[in-house]
Amino acid sequence: MLGRNIKVVFSTNFLMLSSGVVTSLLSAWALGPAGRGDLMVVLMWPAIFSMTAQFGLPQAYRYWTAKRPECVNGLYSNAIVFTLVVGLLTLAVAQLLIPHMIGHRSPEVLRLSRVYLLTIPFLMLTDLTRSLLEGARNFTWVGILRLILFGVQLVSYIGLWIAGRLTVESACYTMVAAVVASLVLSLFAVWRELKPNWAPKVADLGMALRYGVRDYAGVLTEFVNWRLDLIMLVGVASSPAIGLYVVALRLSDITSVLASSVCDALMPEVAATKERDRATLMLTRSLRLTTLAHVLAIIPLWIGAPYILRFAYGASFVEVTEVWRLLMFASLVWSAGAVVISGLNGLGHPGLSTIARIAAACVMVVTLVAWLPTRGIEGAALANIAGYSVMFVVALLCLLWRRKIGFWECVRPRWEDIPRIRMDRLGWDLFSSHSAEG
Numbered sequence: 001m002l003g004r005n006i007k008v009v010f011s012t013n014f015l016m017l018s019s020g021v022v023t024s025l026l027s028a029w030a031l032g033p034a035g036r037g038d039l040m041v042v043l044m045w046p047a048i049f050s051m052t053a054q055f056g057l058p059q060a061y062r063y064w065t066a067k068r069p070e071c072v073n074g075l076y077s078n079a080i081v082f083t084l085v086v087g088l089l090t091l092a093v094a095q096l097l098i099p100h101m102i103g104h105r106s107p108e109v110l111r112l113s114r115v116y117l118l119t120i121p122f123l124m125l126t127d128l129t130r131s132l133l134e135g136a137r138n139f140t141w142v143g144i145l146r147l148i149l150f151g152v153q154l155v156s157y158i159g160l161w162i163a164g165r166l167t168v169e170s171a172c173y174t175m176v177a178a179v180v181a182s183l184v185l186s187l188f189a190v191w192r193e194l195k196p197n198w199a200p201k202v203a204d205l206g207m208a209l210r211y212g213v214r215d216y217a218g219v220l221t222e223f224v225n226w227r228l229d230l231i232m233l234v235g236v237a238s239s240p241a242i243g244l245y246v247v248a249l250r251l252s253d254i255t256s257v258l259a260s261s262v263c264d265a266l267m268p269e270v271a272a273t274k275e276r277d278r279a280t281l282m283l284t285r286s287l288r289l290t291t292l293a294h295v296l297a298i299i300p301l302w303i304g305a306p307y308i309l310r311f312a313y314g315a316s317f318v319e320v321t322e323v324w325r326l327l328m329f330a331s332l333v334w335s336a337g338a339v340v341i342s343g344l345n346g347l348g349h350p351g352l353s354t355i356a357r358i359a360a361a362c363v364m365v366v367t368l369v370a371w372l373p374t375r376g377i378e379g380a381a382l383a384n385i386a387g388y389s390v391m392f393v394v395a396l397l398c399l400l401w402r403r404k405i406g407f408w409e410c411v412r413p414r415w416e417d418i419p420r421i422r423m424d425r426l427g428w429d430l431f432s433s434h435s436a437e438g
Contacts, residue, residue: 019150023157024250028313030166033243039168040246041102041239042112043175044230045094050123052220053090056212057082058131059267059345063211064204065135066268072132074204076196079128082205087121094120112172119179126179129186132194135268141189148185152178215350217358228361228387229380232368244320245377247313252327255297256335262290263342270346280403283343284410290339292413294332302328326381330388337392340399352398360391 028036061079064071094117102113126145133142156174160166190196230249233242266286273279301308306321337360341353364387371379400407 016146016150019147019154020250020253023150023153024247025312026157026161026166027171028243028247028317030161031168031243033240033316035168035239035243036246037239037242038105038109039171040230040242041105041109042116042168042172044227045098045101045113046117046119046123048227048231049090049094049117050087050120050127053086053120054124054127054212055209056214056216056350057208058127058212059215059350060208060212061128061131062135062268063271063345063348064208065132066137066271069136071204071207072136072194073197073199074201075208076129076132076190076194077198077200078205078208079125079132081200083121083125083128087124090124091117091120108169112169116172116176119176122179122183126183126186129183129190132190133186136194137265137268137272138189138193139265141193145182145186145189149178149182152181211350215345215354217354228364228368229384232372233377233380241377244317245323245380247309247317248320248324248327248377248381251301251308251324252331255294255301255328256331260335260338262286263338266339267342267346270343271348279343279347280405283340283347283399284405286343287336287339288411288413291332291336294335298328298332320377323377323381326378327384330381330384333385333388333392337388337395340392340395344395344399344402347402349398349402352402353395356391356395356398359394360387363387363390 027039031039057079061075065075095114098113098117099110102110105113130142130145133139133145153174156177157166157171160170160174230242230245233245266283270279270282273282302325305324306318309317309321309324337356341356344350344353344356364383367383367386368380371383373379375382396407396410399405400410
């Protein structure tokens, strides 16, 4: 089951990444570094407000849907009520705070930021309904939901670019349409696949919140770890610098697509596995194979970085080569840590994964404050490496402690892992061994 789910999620993530690279290219060509930076400022904040207001519920929904499928009715109904109440309150607070969050920007950027904030309730409900599908391990629909978001963006960007009308404003309204389309499809998918009845239950809300709150600080700090560099850059850096850094971030995502796919599929699968030893084996083998695949992907990109930037984006983006290389290494460390954290959450230890992410956030805050003023976007990339390294080390130590296994037993490369890579199927069966073992 895990092997099939990883293949579905990986295929989805690869298509999303490809779409993201194309839209990044089009926006870079049409808007330049400064316009690309303004667009990032507009699009960044709704996801942050949405995630902050959810109190870890998406993770809890994945866990309890996998653990207790009979709770779907209450979880689904509670999601709608929660979004109507908390989502609208969050939107009101965001509208008040946004002028102070984006730094000194043009009136147009502020106006478009306010427009895009209207998607906050849509994003919240989409996250919760998609988490129900992930918990039920229906990753085909999850993939479709993610692809519709990127598909609407891709088709619209191509049309606008051909017509010479791809601007920050038109890109913003395109993303609003994509978010609405994703929500509509997510509701349809839940109704079709899970067939929930309307049954709000305070007990189910309390159950979900107890799990979510334990993981909430970890969710916040994970997002901080993943995007604190951009948050701080938006407040202090120029739009051209932000635009260059965003391109490097987008390209570094190429090497983290497999790890994010493994994490999405691993957590509910581990939660649903009854046998302790099998769950541990599933997690440790996923860690080893993900790290190996990541290293193999980085090598050619590291060598070809300046040529890729010059050919794809133009000479003005070549200066970000070293930053991209640093972010590639950061993505390798993040991938290893993210797999361990996903496994800890699936094993029912969200508090331990939270400790790892908080430790990483503390290190990242200190290093960003120290390095951003003196080293600019290169300092942001180095801070990523420092923070992700701490996250991985702390998460791994927590895993070894809770599961009573040795470090070398967990990370030692094993020949028996290698033959499980099925080259006769284009490498998609990288984790097929997990499926055979449950």
